[in-house]
Amino acid sequence: MATVRSAASEASREEDMEMLRAVNGGDATAYRGLVEKYQQRVYSMAYGVLRNREDARDVTQDAFVKAYKNLHSFRLESSFYTWLYRIAMNLAIDLTRKRKRRQTSSFDEQIATRDGEGQIAETHHQDSPSKTLERKQLYSKIMDAIGKLPEDQQQVILLRELEGLSYREISDITGIPEGTVMSRLFYARKKLQKLLAAER
Amino acid sequence: MHGMALEQLLNRIRDGIADDAELERAKELLASDARFPDELRDALDDEPVLSAPALLSCLGVEDGFGAMLAGAIDAEAHVSVADSVIDALFPDEQQPPVAEAVVASAGDIEITAKVLEDLALEMVDVPIVQAVEAHAGQIEIVAQVLAKVGMADAGLPIAQAVESAAGRVDLVQPVLTALGLDDVLAPVADAVRAQAGVVDVVAPVMAAATAEASTAWVSAMLDGELDLAGRAAAAEQMRGNREATAMMTAFASIGRELREAVAEQAGEVDSIWAAVAPEIGIADPEEVPGWDGALLAEAVRAEAGETDVIHGVMSRVMGPAIVAPPAQIPEPANRGWQIPAAALAAAAVLAVLVNVPSLQGTDVPDNVPEVTTFASATEITVNELSYAENVTVQVFQAEGEEGPLVIWLDEETSL
Numbered sequence: 001m002a003t004v005r006s007a008a009s010e011a012s013r014e015e016d017m018e019m020l021r022a023v024n025g026g027d028a029t030a031y032r033g034l035v036e037k038y039q040q041r042v043y044s045m046a047y048g049v050l051r052n053r054e055d056a057r058d059v060t061q062d063a064f065v066k067a068y069k070n071l072h073s074f075r076l077e078s079s080f081y082t083w084l085y086r087i088a089m090n091l092a093i094d095l096t097r098k099r100k101r102r103q104t105s106s107f108d109e110q111i112a113t114r115d116g117e118g119q120i121a122e123t124h125h126q127d128s129p130s131k132t133l134e135r136k137q138l139y140s141k142i143m144d145a146i147g148k149l150p151e152d153q154q155q156v157i158l159l160r161e162l163e164g165l166s167y168r169e170i171s172d173i174t175g176i177p178e179g180t181v182m183s184r185l186f187y188a189r190k191k192l193q194k195l196l197a198a199e200r
Numbered sequence: 201m202h203g204m205a206l207e208q209l210l211n212r213i214r215d216g217i218a219d220d221a222e223l224e225r226a227k228e229l230l231a232s233d234a235r236f237p238d239e240l241r242d243a244l245d246d247e248p249v250l251s252a253p254a255l256l257s258c259l260g261v262e263d264g265f266g267a268m269l270a271g272a273i274d275a276e277a278h279v280s281v282a283d284s285v286i287d288a289l290f291p292d293e294q295q296p297p298v299a300e301a302v303v304a305s306a307g308d309i310e311i312t313a314k315v316l317e318d319l320a321l322e323m324v325d326v327p328i329v330q331a332v333e334a335h336a337g338q339i340e341i342v343a344q345v346l347a348k349v350g351m352a353d354a355g356l357p358i359a360q361a362v363e364s365a366a367g368r369v370d371l372v373q374p375v376l377t378a379l380g381l382d383d384v385l386a387p388v389a390d391a392v393r394a395q396a397g398v399v400d401v402v403a404p405v406m407a408a409a410t411a412e413a414s415t416a417w418v419s420a421m422l423d424g425e426l427d428l429a430g431r432a433a434a435a436e437q438m439r440g441n442r443e444a445t446a447m448m449t450a451f452a453s454i455g456r457e458l459r460e461a462v463a464e465q466a467g468e469v470d471s472i473w474a475a476v477a478p479e480i481g482i483a484d485p486e487e488v489p490g491w492d493g494a495l496l497a498e499a500v501r502a503e504a505g506e507t508d509v510i511h512g513v514m515s516r517v518m519g520p521a522i523v524a525p526p527a528q529i530p531e532p533a534n535r536g537w538q539i540p541a542a543a544l545a546a547a548a549v550l551a552v553l554v555n556v557p558s559l560q561g562t563d564v565p566d567n568v569p570e571v572t573t574f575a576s577a578t579e580i581t582v583n584e585l586s587y588a589e590n591v592t593v594q595v596f597q598a599e600g601e602e603g604p605l606v607i608w609l610d611e612e613t614s615l
Contacts, residue, residue, distance in 0.1 A: 040469055065480060
């Protein structure tokens with residue numbers, strides 16, 4: 001199983017390298033392959049941090065643009081996606097901090113603003129079956145709980161649970177030792193457990 | 201009343217049950233009480249109900265200012281020493297679980313604007329300072345941390361490092377600065393700072409370090425990140441350990457629910473490329489480099505030149521006969537067989553092949569033999585087959601390459 005996974009991972013990495021070589025060779029459109037390959041994953045990660053679709057989308061776009069413009073500093077022997085995630089995560093955290101500084105509106109008010117997109121209206125649809133509603137409520141609580149974690153804990157748990165990254169990969173992205181990844185992840189889970197227990 | 205101590209009077213004033221005489225007596229005592237700095241002598245002149253708890257705090261009465269302030273401090277005024285302590289204690293990250301425990305329990309500590317909101321800014325300045333001091337004060341972390349980790353008397357380099365890195369954290373000054381009162385009230389701040397209290401954030405830190413960190417392996421085991429020895433040890437600890445089992449189950453559920461929650465709430469994203477492309481200098485996101493229909497056609501023509509494809513096509517249509525014509529073309533068995541008569545012949549053959557009963561007994565031209573013998577596919581050669589645009593040509597061959605070949609021309613069908 002591990003062998004299969006690592007072989008797949010190696011193939012994926014080689015595919016990335018091919019596209020990057022093409023981009024570096026002057027074919028900017030080859031970058032499209034990388035965008036389409038990673039857009040959903042980067043977006044989900046950004047959403048986990050920001051809990052706002054529009055912001056997550058903006059961060060995803062910005063991350064790809066920033067990565068492209070800094071490709072000269074990327075070492076081909078490294079992993080493109082860990083590099084990309086680091087950029088995306090930093091952008092998402094920066095945006096979160098800006099939001100906190102602004103403090104212009106409460107989270108609920110932000111949700112109400114986005115209501116025009118139909119997203120939240122769907123969440124609060126009164127006609128939904130009770131189970132669906134319960135599930136949606138649970139999801140909202142989980143996302144709220146994630147928002148209450150310190151940034152560094154958010155980062156590791158999202159990278160682990162959404163992306164299934166190894167401690168080594170998380171360490172590469174966050175720049176912290178693997179041992180710290182392990183303990184930070186543990187405390188993040190403990191805190192989430194506590195927060196969700198209080199909600200249930 | 202005269203027998204009442206200042207503390208008692210202040211308590212009554214705070215609770216709103218002191219009469220005027222008690223208030224005046226409290227002012228008299230305040231004016232001469234050596235425990236207060238001169239700046240506080242007239243603190244009861246304005247808003248005595250709000251000032252009394254601060255004065256009580258200054259006298260060391262626990263929670264003199266009330267639960268509201270305590271809540272505000274606890275909720276918003278974090279103590280920003282965790283990182284410094286960790287850096288000092290664990291410079292090489294040799295004990296990350298303990299370091300993380302410090303972070304988890306102490307968190308980021310800073311005085312924020314939110315504190316000031318919660319402190320109710322209508323209060324007079326001095327009580328704010330007093331109150332902050334009473335509940336936060338200068339935080340002496342280092343000694344407590346060292347004591348807890350058994351290094352209280354160390355005098356070791358590490359202790360010096362901790363002292364240097366963390367030192368004492370003054371929560372009073374940031375509040376005063378945020379209020380824009382640092383110059384005005386500097387003497388007051390100094391006065392209260394002299395009576396610094398201590399906030400113990402170490403106990404929960406160390407509790408977390410010792411108790412919680414001892415189960416951190418559960419998380420790593422769930423993630424498959426333990427090495428062989430670690431897995432063996434974890435399996436041993438897991439055996440019969442309901443708490444650890446429940447914890448791992450809970451962690452796994454949280455992970456699954458988190459993934460579901462993000463997938464549900466985030467939805468899918470697409471068209472990122474359409475937004476990214478213009479930003480990296482590609483005007484048309486759908487552009488495919490080198491793709492130009494006209495240029496391509498021209499290039500193909502130049503490469504291909506003029507080629508007779510008839511043989512190739514017909515070899516596919518008719519099998520090997522056209523590819524390798526026999527040196528001597530045998531005389532067809534039915535010499536009268538001609539292309540223009542193909543339609544009739546084909547109809548007849550088809551009828552024979554499929555044995556259509558309806559054809560039996562129908563009018564057949566006299567010049568067509570009753571028993572028709574057809575050449576096999578290998579016995580005939582078609583050099584050229586011409587037909588009109590609105591004609592469909594169908595080729596039948598029965599059972600293998602040796603079977604009869606029938607060319608059916610249908611003039612009624614338009615292509």
